[in-house]
Amino acid sequence: MPSVYTIGDVHGQYTMLAHLLDALPRSPDDFTVFLGDYIDRGDDSAGVVRRVLSEYDAAPDRTVLLWGNHEDMAAFNFRLPHPTGLEYDGWDWFRNGGTVAMQSWGVGLPDAVRAPCPPDLHRLFGRLQTFYRGADSGIAGMEPYLFVHAGILPGREPENTDGETLLWVREPFLDAHDPSGRVVVHGHTPYKSVRVLPDKIGLDTGAVGGGLLSCLQLPECVLYQVDHAGKVTMRDLPTFPGGAV
Numbered sequence: 001m002p003s004v005y006t007i008g009d010v011h012g013q014y015t016m017l018a019h020l021l022d023a024l025p026r027s028p029d030d031f032t033v034f035l036g037d038y039i040d041r042g043d044d045s046a047g048v049v050r051r052v053l054s055e056y057d058a059a060p061d062r063t064v065l066l067w068g069n070h071e072d073m074a075a076f077n078f079r080l081p082h083p084t085g086l087e088y089d090g091w092d093w094f095r096n097g098g099t100v101a102m103q104s105w106g107v108g109l110p111d112a113v114r115a116p117c118p119p120d121l122h123r124l125f126g127r128l129q130t131f132y133r134g135a136d137s138g139i140a141g142m143e144p145y146l147f148v149h150a151g152i153l154p155g156r157e158p159e160n161t162d163g164e165t166l167l168w169v170r171e172p173f174l175d176a177h178d179p180s181g182r183v184v185v186h187g188h189t190p191y192k193s194v195r196v197l198p199d200k201i202g203l204d205t206g207a208v209g210g211g212l213l214s215c216l217q218l219p220e221c222v223l224y225q226v227d228h229a230g231k232v233t234m235r236d237l238p239t240f241p242g243g244a245v
Contacts, residue, residue: 008203012042035187036068040097083163141219154178
């Protein structure tokens, strides 16, 4: 049976991403979902963007690329459409990792402030979406899962939720319980371990801060993680409320 492999926030950690993707036992029928925040803070945003685009080009119907808040800030910086519609100040992106991101494309300060958007980053923006429903994969067992970068409030549907919530929310989403049976798979808020609750799974394990880069295989609930030395480990995801690995 096909699977959905979901990858948490990468933040420019190209080497970790490459080791992880190369180790995943994916088949041609599997889906890959990226939860956003490909760029910023790590030293090779350009490499991450190119690898993610190559994944998309190889399987455009089975590769889902979600917006992250860092892509939203970057798109605003380049005066390109962005789903939140927020008016960031002129330095928000650079303060949050945009400077090192542009350096990975060979553009340093002060030139980065006025530089055009790198072509591959511009291409990435055009392929991003704000959410993905597991049911759309057509895979049995994926019906409860909703994939977003940051989160969504209980009782709300993503089609009727503003982009700022989907890309930026922390509270009240993180501590709100959704009794509907929906399971939100998200990134954005880093934890030392994968956060597992009955209604949400947090996959940002702080790769850019020295932590692991995590990938969850669904519906099997198998967790793959890579460390900064390139070692990939595999284990079952806990199913008990509040579990963490």
